[in-house]
Amino acid sequence: MKQYDIVIIGGGPAGLAAAVAAKKAGNDNILILERDHELGGILNQCIHNGFGLHTFKEELTGPEYAYRFIEQVYELGIEYKLNTMVMDISADKVVTAMNREDGMFQIPAKAVILAMGCRERPRGALNIPGYRPAGIFSAGTAQRLVNIEGYMPGREVVILGSGDIGLIMARRMTLEGAKVKVVAELMPYSGGLKRNIVQCLDDYGIPLKLSHTVVDIEGRNHVSAVTIAEVGPDRRPIPGTEERYTCDTLLLSCGLIPENELSRSAGIDMSNITSGPIVNESLETSIPGIFACGNVLHVHDLVDYVSEEASRAGENAVKYINAGCKAHEGSNDIQLVATSGARYTVPSTIDPENMDKLLTVRFRVGDVYKNCYVNVYFNDERIMHNKKRIMAPGEMEQIILQKKKIEEYPDLKTITIKIEKD
Amino acid sequence: MEKRELTCINCPMGCQLTVEMEGNEVLSVSGNTCPRGDIYARKEVVNPTRIVTSTVRIIGGDKERCSVKTANDIPKGKIFEIMKDIDAAVAHAPVKIGDVLVKNAAGTGVDVIATRNIHQI
Numbered sequence: 001m002k003q004y005d006i007v008i009i010g011g012g013p014a015g016l017a018a019a020v021a022a023k024k025a026g027n028d029n030i031l032i033l034e035r036d037h038e039l040g041g042i043l044n045q046c047i048h049n050g051f052g053l054h055t056f057k058e059e060l061t062g063p064e065y066a067y068r069f070i071e072q073v074y075e076l077g078i079e080y081k082l083n084t085m086v087m088d089i090s091a092d093k094v095v096t097a098m099n100r101e102d103g104m105f106q107i108p109a110k111a112v113i114l115a116m117g118c119r120e121r122p123r124g125a126l127n128i129p130g131y132r133p134a135g136i137f138s139a140g141t142a143q144r145l146v147n148i149e150g151y152m153p154g155r156e157v158v159i160l161g162s163g164d165i166g167l168i169m170a171r172r173m174t175l176e177g178a179k180v181k182v183v184a185e186l187m188p189y190s191g192g193l194k195r196n197i198v199q200c201l202d203d204y205g206i207p208l209k210l211s212h213t214v215v216d217i218e219g220r221n222h223v224s225a226v227t228i229a230e231v232g233p234d235r236r237p238i239p240g241t242e243e244r245y246t247c248d249t250l251l252l253s254c255g256l257i258p259e260n261e262l263s264r265s266a267g268i269d270m271s272n273i274t275s276g277p278i279v280n281e282s283l284e285t286s287i288p289g290i291f292a293c294g295n296v297l298h299v300h301d302l303v304d305y306v307s308e309e310a311s312r313a314g315e316n317a318v319k320y321i322n323a324g325c326k327a328h329e330g331s332n333d334i335q336l337v338a339t340s341g342a343r344y345t346v347p348s349t350i351d352p353e354n355m356d357k358l359l360t361v362r363f364r365v366g367d368v369y370k371n372c373y374v375n376v377y378f379n380d381e382r383i384m385h386n387k388k389r390i391m392a393p394g395e396m397e398q399i400i401l402q403k404k405k406i407e408e409y410p411d412l413k414t415i416t417i418k419i420e421k422d
Numbered sequence: 423m424e425k426r427e428l429t430c431i432n433c434p435m436g437c438q439l440t441v442e443m444e445g446n447e448v449l450s451v452s453g454n455t456c457p458r459g460d461i462y463a464r465k466e467v468v469n470p471t472r473i474v475t476s477t478v479r480i481i482g483g484d485k486e487r488c489s490v491k492t493a494n495d496i497p498k499g500k501i502f503e504i505m506k507d508i509d510a511a512v513a514h515a516p517v518k519i520g521d522v523l524v525k526n527a528a529g530t531g532v533d534v535i536a537t538r539n540i541h542q543i
């Protein structure tokens with residue numbers, strides 16, 4: 001098997017942007033491994049528009065956005081293998097993969113970029129009582145059936161979860177002639193964008209029931225009815241609030257989980273909160289030379305941010321190789337701490353020597369916050385104080401750190417992000 | 423005078439907007455916390471438009487369906503008529519991004535165009 005400097009696991013938006021950036025940064029020996037039969041990842045089935053406002057200053061559909069990067073991969077002559085499943089990544093960066101043409105093969109890489117994306121939380125992880133009949137799909141599976149294969153999963157639909165994919169599918173099924181009866185959301189707020197609630201539900205008169213969940217599924221062979229009930233502040237169903245909907249389909253849009261089996265078996269340190277690898281300012285994991293970006297690192301709200309982050313991972317992988325593949329020393333690392341409403345940060349540590357002039361730190365909040373401040377502390381001193389009219393768990397937040405500012409604090413050990421009233 | 427209730431889509435605040443109208447003329451917008459809400463409400467009550475995205479059946483291609491969109495915004499009230507035209511359409515591979523697959527959909531003067539490439543097999 002041919003040798004490669006950089007092996008990228010996944011040919012979706014993160015893998016494509018990482019490959020393009022690494023090539024442009026001067027490395028000519030890159031391989032993308034993709035398990036599907038085409039490049040583009042989940043964007044191929046996201047046929048709605050609204051992608052790319054930040055990156056291209058225009059609204060594109062998912063396939064169009066993907067093609068902007070796929071085209072560059074073609075033009076730059078970056079190698080890729082489709083229908084290829086990666087089985088293992090070892091701690092010394094030997095990638096084991098298989099496909100029908102090459103059989104099982106191993107590639108010893110100088111750097112590996114993890115770009116495997118995420119998958120949907122399945123029914124088995126939700127503890128929904130009732131029968132296990134046909135007709136229950138994750139929203140993304142239904143999206144693939146309708147948009148790629150051209151099949152309708154059903155005609156009368158109930159949707160649990162108000163994530164963006166669920167909202168988008170409520171509209172999509174309606175446009176194709178299905179009746180979407182209700183969208184039930186466990187939380188008292190929706191995890192989806194306002195724009196999607198208005199343009200996917202309100203436009204078509206589809207009710208959104210917040211603080212509701214599914215308490216029963218009927219049907220021995222195929223779904224015949226779903227019962228939802230209101231939940232209290234403890235998120236337990238309130239007896240007497242049950243409503244029964246006859247339907248043939250239940251779609252689940254209940255969160256996304258980074259797909260990190262390969263990262264775990266390689267022995268990479270993982271975050272309990274994001275379910276993604278813990279990374280430093282270079283997006284490098286606990287194993288030197290293995291980088292992570294996109295939804296495998298933490299679930300993003302906008303693909304534009306995935307592309308931007310993945311480009312940095314690509315450039316940093318080239319930097320690592322050009323510097324002789326040396327392990328990060330780490331004794332001057334600054335810890336990033338998220339607390340008081342901020343749930344996590346990416347990255348988790350910063351080595352000021354390796355950081356660029358500006359570093360974007362992304363995080364999410366754990367609740368809906370109105371008229372609050374994002375406060376950033378260097379050790380105990382507050383150095384940033386940004387007012388936010390609203391923050392919600394469904395939207396990623398960011399702060400931008402300046403290298404110049406950090407260098408003014410030679411004893412800096414921790415940078416803390418807090419959400420506070422003042 | 424007519425009153426219309428809307429949810430602003432510009433940010434997660436989702437301000438509840440109330441628009442007072444006389445016929446097709448907007449008298450006032452209230453409930454917004456920023457100017458973007460005012461602009462949104464005035465357009466949405468007088469001339470709401472949307473981009474419609476769907477898929478068209480493909481013959482002789484490496485894919486069963488080709489994703490499509492209306493080349494421009496279309497009036498919100500025309501969405502289902504346009505869907506009828508899209509569902510009735512059949513295209514032959516190859517197809518390139520930007521190819522017109524339905525001309526003048528539902529008489530709106532707006533074409534439906536491909537948003538992905540389909541190769542011939």
